[in-house]
Amino acid sequence: MIISVNGEIKEFKGEHISIKELLEEMSYSKGIAVALNETFVLKTKYKETIIKDGDRLDILSPVQGG
Amino acid sequence: MKKWKIEGKEFDSRLMIGSALYPSPEIMEKSIKASGAEIVTVALRRQSANAPQCGNQFWDIIKELDVTVLPNTAGCHTAKEAITTAMMAREVFETDWIKLEVIGNQYNLQPDPFALLEATKVLIDDGFRVLPYMTDDLVLAQRLADIGCTTLMPWGSPIGSGRGLMNPYNLKVIRRQFPNLNLIVDAGIGKPSDAVEAMELGFDGVLLNSAVALAQEPVIMGEAFKHAVYAGRLSYEAGVMQKRDMASPSTPTVGTPFWHQFS
Secondary structure, three states: OEEEEOOEEEEOOOOEEEHHHHHHHOOOOOOOEEEEOOEEEOHHHOOOOEEEOOOEEEEEEEEEOO | OOOEEEOOEEEOOOEEEEOOOOOOHHHHHHHHHHHOOOEEEEEEEEOOOOOOOOOHHHHHHHHHHOOEEEEEOOOOOOHHHHHHHHHHHHHHHOOOEEEEOOEEEOOOOEEOHHHHHHHHHHHHHOOOEEEEEEOOOHHHHHHHHHOOOOEEEEOOOOOOOOOOOOOHHHHHHHHHHOOOOEEEEEOOOOOHHHHHHHHHOOOOEEEEOHHHHOOOOHHHHHHHHHHHHHHHHHHHHHOOOOOOOOOOOOOOOOOOOOOOOOO
């Protein structure tokens, strides 16, 4: 299945994957927040939130800001 | 100088500083320390999916500074984007403070007053402490205060322009109309004398970034702003003398030698 992760097209095995599984597979750990199809997902919901083919995931991290 | 309170926390410094645009992370760290700022703005961005840990180094430096972080929603153009970004910032930075920024015009990065008001209402209802980056519009200030903002951050001039206070009259009127709100001049400060001017208008603080980060010597400029904000506040508290049309000698005239009485 094809998922857009931070604007980059990524291919994953299977028909669906949880946010938790995807983050582990891509080695994301602390200091991030996630939006699925532009909707914020709480950290406590990563395990039960399923990503499907064609979904768009944004994973944000701290950067410099003014 | 007395401590001041903003959004429930006490601080010594009335300078709030950004963490962007410095020549290096080391210069950023030194500049923030030299400025004495205790509130530092930060942001959230996508990292490359191929380098998932690269934001951590910056965040580690900020955490070591032991400052209060103020996440922003820079780059958002709609209320929905700003609300989502604020929620993500709350989770990452573990703070309910948000510098709410919704850009309405790409040319001068002017905040969109309508989207700002809409997003502020949603976020305040959700428990955020919203510090809205806004134009110097009196009616907008009133609307934001009406829905619960206790801090307002009108611009001095467009972000990164360094043009100082474009419209001191508007800022002065907002100060007069809202004596009990915390007012911060955010954006447009170019040099320490601009910060002095804002503080002498009675503003509670200034928020700046480019003026320090883009100076030829950011660390020294950080220190210059520390003193400027301090001097401006003392000046406001002391009360500036009234301007006069005529000269008035400061040295006593009584007892002047070789005195000639003109008729």
